[in-house]
Amino acid sequence: MTAAPRARSWGTAQLWWRVAIVAVCLLGLSSGNHRLVYFTVQSNVIVFAYYAGALYWMVRRGIPDAPAPRLRGAVTTWILTTALVSHVLLNEGASPLPGLMDADPAQALANQSLFLLHYVVPGMVLVDWLLFGPRRAVRWRDGLLWLIYPAAYAVVTLSRAIAFPTIADRFPYPFLNIDVLGLGGAVLGMAQVVAVIAVIAAGVIGLDRLSAVIGDGLRGVVARG
Template identity: 40%
Template sequence: MAIWIRPELWLRVAIALAAAYGLFFMDNSLTYFTVQSNLVALAYYGWAVRHMITTGTVTSPAPRLRGPVVYWLAITGLVAHFLLNNGANPFPPLVGGDDLIAEWCTFALHYLVPALALADWLLVRPFRVTPWSRLPLWLLFPLGYGLFAEFRAFVYPDYPNPYPYFFLDPTRNGYGWVAQQFGILALEFAVLAALLLGLDRLVHRKTLASAETLAPAETLAPGKGSTPRGE
């Protein structure tokens, strides 16, 4: 029963429920990176909840997979806030919007799930399980998503909503401009990945330091483990 009172379990339950709410209580399309990243989050954290309940331990299944999941959700939140919403306050629509269910679903997918996943990344062990060499692999999904969107729109020009995000749309400024956006975003995404890995290592270091500080000092029995003076 101890696992049921662990905050780590309920944090992951909250992530899975928030993702499920945002995905299934409004119309969504797999065309969007937001939907894809939240589906991955729902699958991973749902699996993590089941794993914790089954084993009765605070552990992360496939811990190296948790990093990219958090990373893709961070991209979702940051792109939505700064590029799509121009940094607008996301809270007023939650109480004054025309469709409150849709507003709350959008908030869950763009803000709540990424924020909770980041909290899980910084608060729940294990830490420092992902090497720096994995960083380029994290980039494959978001960059591959963009390239596939361009390919799909080129092959199927009548595809509904062929360019789900403005920075993928070449109809106004051409493919050269889109390529420039790809380059800028790739650099920013790489910096974001490095930041997440750096935070992971910082938390690991502080956790070790705290453990050493709280550990009781070893006491040596007389005549054991010490060298008498003069010898």
């Protein structure tokens, strides 16, 4: 690869938007006290790793498209799951904005860090998915594969809670709390969340299809003009 194509890749909106995703994700992960047991942290680590690798790929190949579009779809699904679970189940739909200016500086910093991980990073990844290609590279059945990681996370978390009853952060999320819900209730809660993730995955694929149709239409208008 010559220097010229590499230089051209630095002038694309795709590259700089993904640089911003990596920077915001790193800021959110490094500015709070986060434990890897939480799906929030894991999904943001995955976002950081994927987009950091994508930037390397884009610069090395001198192209605007990110690699492994099916993996990109999975990453988008998982980080949107983080946003939805946080806002609906944990915050019960309450606005996170007041907490950003908490009177306690340490608490304000913690809230700001979570705001980046729960809202800003998912929003930026969604924008990336909507605006940038490649298009039509994911299939509807790929959504089923994207459920494997969240389901495995829940199974491992429940197994950990049963095997180590005194461990810290035994139940990272209330719908996995077998002490309150019982094992059957926790499994049911897990199944409900996985079903919601399936809907998110279908939405991600549907948005890819819709963006492709809109892009084709815009290109047709430009060509006729």
